[in-house]
Amino acid sequence: MAGKNISKGYVMENVNNGEKTGLIDNVGLTEKIGLGEKIAYGAGDFASGLVGTFTGYLAYFYTNNIGISITVVGTILMASRIFDGITDLLMGFVMDRTRSKHGKARPWLLWLAFPTGAALLLTVTMPASLGITGKIIYAFITYNLVTTVCYTAINIPYGALNSLMTRDQYQRSVINIFRMIFAAVCGLIVNAVTMPIINALGATQSSWITLVASYAAAATVLFLLCFRFTKERVAEGNTIEVSTISFKDSIRAMLKNKYWLIISGTWVLFSIAMTFLTSSMIYYAEFILGSNNYVSLISIVVYGPCLLTMGLLAPIIKKFGKRNAAMCGIFLIFVSSVPILFAPANVAVVLVSRAFSGFGIGAVMGTIFAMVADTIEYGHWKTGRRVQGILYSSLTFGARVAAGLGTGVASWLLGSAGYDGMSKVQPPEVFTMLKIEFIIIPMALCALAVIGYYFYKLDREYPAIIKALTEGKNEKTL
Numbered sequence: 383m384a385g386k387n388i389s390k391g392y393v394m395e396n397v398n399n400g401e402k403t404g405l406i407d408n409v410g411l412t413e414k415i416g417l418g419e420k421i422a423y424g425a426g427d428f429a430s431g432l433v434g435t436f437t438g439y440l441a442y443f444y445t446n447n448i449g450i451s452i453t454v455v456g457t458i459l460m461a462s463r464i465f466d467g468i469t470d471l472l473m474g475f476v477m478d479r480t481r482s483k484h485g486k487a488r489p490w491l492l493w494l495a496f497p498t499g500a501a502l503l504l505t506v507t508m509p510a511s512l513g514i515t516g517k518i519i520y521a522f523i524t525y526n527l528v529t530t531v532c533y534t535a536i537n538i539p540y541g542a543l544n545s546l547m548t549r550d551q552y553q554r555s556v557i558n559i560f561r562m563i564f565a566a567v568c569g570l571i572v573n574a575v576t577m578p579i580i581n582a583l584g585a586t587q588s589s590w591i592t593l594v595a596s597y598a599a600a601a602t603v604l605f606l607l608c609f610r611f612t613k614e615r616v617a618e619g620n621t622i623e624v625s626t627i628s629f630k631d632s633i634r635a636m637l638k639n640k641y642w643l644i645i646s647g648t649w650v651l652f653s654i655a656m657t658f659l660t661s662s663m664i665y666y667a668e669f670i671l672g673s674n675n676y677v678s679l680i681s682i683v684v685y686g687p688c689l690l691t692m693g694l695l696a697p698i699i700k701k702f703g704k705r706n707a708a709m710c711g712i713f714l715i716f717v718s719s720v721p722i723l724f725a726p727a728n729v730a731v732v733l734v735s736r737a738f739s740g741f742g743i744g745a746v747m748g749t750i751f752a753m754v755a756d757t758i759e760y761g762h763w764k765t766g767r768r769v770q771g772i773l774y775s776s777l778t779f780g781a782r783v784a785a786g787l788g789t790g791v792a793s794w795l796l797g798s799a800g801y802d803g804m805s806k807v808q809p810p811e812v813f814t815m816l817k818i819e820f821i822i823i824p825m826a827l828c829a830l831a832v833i834g835y836y837f838y839k840l841d842r843e844y845p846a847i848i849k850a851l852t853e854g855k856n857e858k859t860l
Contacts, residue, residue, distance in 0.1 A: 415553055419612055423547070423557055424564030426491065426540050426608030431568030432601040433502050433533055436594065439576055440505055440525060441793065442664050445803030447587055448508065448517055452801050456793020458522050463786020466530045467779040473538040474776060475632060480539075485614035487539035487546055492609045494536035499602035501528035506590040536605060538778065545755040546614040549848070555699050558752035559692050566688045566744065572597070573681030577664070577674050631767065639761040641840045642773055645753050646780050648834035652712065652746055653781040655827035657788035662819035665796065669808055670727050670816055679729075683737040691744025703842070704749040704756075709835035711745025714738060716828040722821050756840055763847045792819050 441459060444450045482489045504524045508517055544557055576593065583589035636642060667676035691711075698707050718738035725731040754777055762768040796819075799811040 414550075415548055415557060419547075420557055420560040422608050422611035423543070424560040425604045426543075426564075426612075427561045428564040428568040429495075429601040429604035429608065430533070430537050430540065431565045432572065432597045432604075433498060433528065434537075435569050435572040436502065436576070436597055437505070437525070437529060437533075438660055439664070440521075441661065441789070442803075443506065443590055444521055447585070447590065448521070449514065449804055450518055450521065451797065452793050452803055453797035454518060455521075456790045456797065458518070458525060459793065460786045460790025462522070462526050462529055463782050463789060465526060466534060466786065467781075467783035469530050469534045470538055470779040470782060471776060473534050474542075474773070477539045477542060478632065484609075485546065487543040488609050488612060488614060490536055490539035491605050494532055495602045495605035495609070498528070498532040498536050498605065499598035501532045502598045502601065503591070503594055504528070506587065506594045508587070510587070540608070541751060541754075541778070543612060543614070544751055545758050546616045547612065549616060549759070552696075552700065554755045555704065555749070555752040556696055558750075558755075559695050559748050561751065562744075562747045563689060563692045565747070566685050566692060570681055570685030570689070573685070574678045577677050581675065635761055635765040635767045636773055636776055638765050639757055639773070641760050641838060642754070642757040642777070644834055644838045645750070645757060646777050648708075648712075648831045648838075649750055649777060650780045650784045651827045651831040651834065653785045654788040655715075655824040655831070656743075657785040658792055658819050658823045658827075661789050661792045662796075662816055665801070666816045666820045670813060670820075671729050671732065676729065679733060680736050683733045684740040684743065687737050687740030688744035688747070691741045692748040695745065695748045699749065704753050705835055705838045705841050707745045708749040708753070709832060711742040711749075712828050712831045712835065714742030714745070716825050716832070718742065719821055719825045719828075726817050726821065753838075753840070756844055759844065759851065760840055760847055763851055795819065 441452075441455050444455045444458075445452050477486060477490065480486045480489065484492065501524070505521075505528055508520050508524075512520060544554060544561070547557060548554060579593050580589045583592060663680060664674055664677050667680065668674040695707065718735050721731050721735045754773065758768065758773055761773065795815050796812065799815040800809040801812050801815075802808070
């Protein structure tokens with residue numbers, strides 16, 4: 383016999399001794415999300431991109447401006463990403479238990495906007511008086527402050543907010559497209575202007591401080607705008623105490639969600655591939671193509687097609703499904719890399735090939751978080767428990783730990799090849815290693831991800847699952 387029946391709001395769940403049977407209202411399935419709210423949600427990922435994309439440049443800053451060896455930098459980044467993955471899991475659990483007048487996810491945007499901006503600025507304000515040991519310690523502490531603590535605490539709830547805004551599968555896809563368009567625009571801008579501005583300002587530490595201060599201020603404002611103009615619908619009116627679900631039970635529910643496991647696996651592979659590509663790109667541009675300013679051109683030709691793809695993705699998803707769009711996209715990334723194998727130093731070949739890969743990246747990134755939101759409903763149906771925070775955080779946990787290992791391995795490989803960040807001349811082994819990291823490793827990982835997408839069948843099962851949930855049924859009761 384049900385201990386409580388919640389009839390107010392957009393989520394209705396029967397609770398019997400802490401067990402959820404999965405009965406949901408259909409209001410969240412029909413209410414449309416306005417253009418302004420979609421833009422506000424997208425602004426949140428622009429803010430995240432200002433932080434996340436820029437931190438990708440810190441390795442270059444540490445090696446070429448501060449003088450820390452690339453192997454030490456790689457170790458710092460790898461350790462930080464592993465810590466970051468662990469805090470992702472903890473943050474997901476905390477978010478699932480959050481109760482505030484602003485909802486479950488949105489309040490974190492309010493609470494962490496200013497600390498995140500301040501932490502980003504601290505990464506480049508390293509005192510010049512520090513010795514090399516002090517600089518390493520400072521880099522480790524401030525890098526972890528911005529990535530492991532602040533970025534995690536604001537980005538995990540931001541990602542889960544998608545699943546709390548609506549249950550409508552198509553609406554979620556459109557919201558995710560807006561998110562990724564803003565992310566791509568941010569990536570395009572940051573990658574296009576960072577090195578040219580740094581070089582124009584003299585390529586000194588003060589140049590980095592000036593630029594990062596503007597990134598930090600913009601990120602803070604955009605996070606606050608996202609908080610102000612978005613709304614949680616799915617969780618609204620839900621008075622069930624999430625504390626009835628223990629961390630152990632949350633993990634158990636996650637591991638029973640086969641489609642989440644598939645998506646997580648493919649996202650990990652994609653993330654490692656992009657980590658190798660992006661972490662080696664600035665070095666590849668400088669030493670293979672001849673100038674680090676080519677990073678801007680590569681970014682423009684990648685993010686332009688990426689944006690175009692996202693703009694056209696909604697009708698493609700509606701006709702062919704998210705899985706098919708993503709699988710074709712990641713296959714295109716693989717195929718488009720082949721010409722660079724035969725002309726690795728030809729700027730035109732690299733730019734054209736990376737432009738085609740941009741179409742594939744747009745398809746993958748434009749679908750991933752909407753697919754994760756769908757797996758939340760599948761998990762709710764499968765286990766009777768809805769644990770969106772732990773699912774989102776565990777996804778990023780795997781991706782960030784893997785990306786951290788990828789960053790560390792990429793840095794160690796360059797270091798083992800003899801790379802010296804303070805030298806303008808590098809040994810031949812460095813050029814070979816850069817080609818492996820920029821071309822071959824990403825190709826291999828994308829090929830594996832195509833296989834993973836093949837086994838994802840949730841697109842066609844989703845309508846029946848939602849119908850069962852609205853009727854108060856889950857797999858245990860069918």
